[in-house]
Amino acid sequence: MSSEEAERRGEHTRKWLVVLDDTEECGKAVTFAAYRVRRTGGTIALLVVIEPDQFQHWIGVEKVMRAEAMQIAETLFEQYESKIRDCGDIAVERVVREGARADAIEALIDEDRDIVILVLAAGTSAEGPGPLVSSIASRGANALPIPVAIVPGTLSDEEIEALS
Numbered sequence: 700m701s702s703e704e705a706e707r708r709g710e711h712t713r714k715w716l717v718v719l720d721d722t723e724e725c726g727k728a729v730t731f732a733a734y735r736v737r738r739t740g741g742t743i744a745l746l747v748v749i750e751p752d753q754f755q756h757w758i759g760v761e762k763v764m765r766a767e768a769m770q771i772a773e774t775l776f777e778q779y780e781s782k783i784r785d786c787g788d789i790a791v792e793r794v795v796r797e798g799a800r801a802d803a804i805e806a807l808i809d810e811d812r813d814i815v816i817l818v819l820a821a822g823t824s825a826e827g828p829g830p831l832v833s834s835i836a837s838r839g840a841n842a843l844p845i846p847v848a849i850v851p852g853t854l855s856d857e858e859i860e861a862l863s
Contacts, residue, residue, distance in 0.1 A: 712742050712790075713740065714742045714743070714813045714814045715741060715815065715818055716746060716816065719747050721775070722829065723852065724820035727820035729783060730782065731850045731863060733783045734859060738863060742789075743783060743791050745792065745793055747772040748800045748803040749768045769795070786860075800831060800834065804817065804835070808844065808845060817835070817843065818848045819848070821849050835847060
């Protein structure tokens with residue numbers, strides 16, 4: 700059943716939102732979400748945010764850079780969807796947005812009431828949990844209308860599965 704059909708019937712598909720990037724810890728967030736959805740049901744919404752400051756060039760260059768960014772997004776989707784398939788038969792939704800990452804995340808959560816949790820993974824460096832976790836945390840505890848799960852980046856996939 701599509702999300703539109705579910706909404707017409709008054710039903711909602713619970714979505715776990717994961718923001719994709721090329722960091723190692725991103726895979727930890729995907730793994731956690733996949734095992735939780737496998738256990739509790741729902742859909743994983745994979746979000747790639749393309750930041751517009753990449754395109755502040757001439758029109759011809761802008762088109763090439765936007766196409767390259769979309770190709771990178773496609774590669775991320777394929778990579779992480781493969782990881783999700785390894786966890787089971789789990790529904791996945793792809794979302795691409797342009798803008799500042801934290802703003803794009805907040806806007807998507809405001810628009811899609813089926814998103815019930817945002818899953819992030821903390822970085823493993825000594826500099827802190829990473830820019831996305833820091834950005835979301837700096838907005839305050841009540842900035843988002845949903846819970847935020849932060850998965851330690853040091854956990855193995857086996858440890859994440861056991862916790863899930």
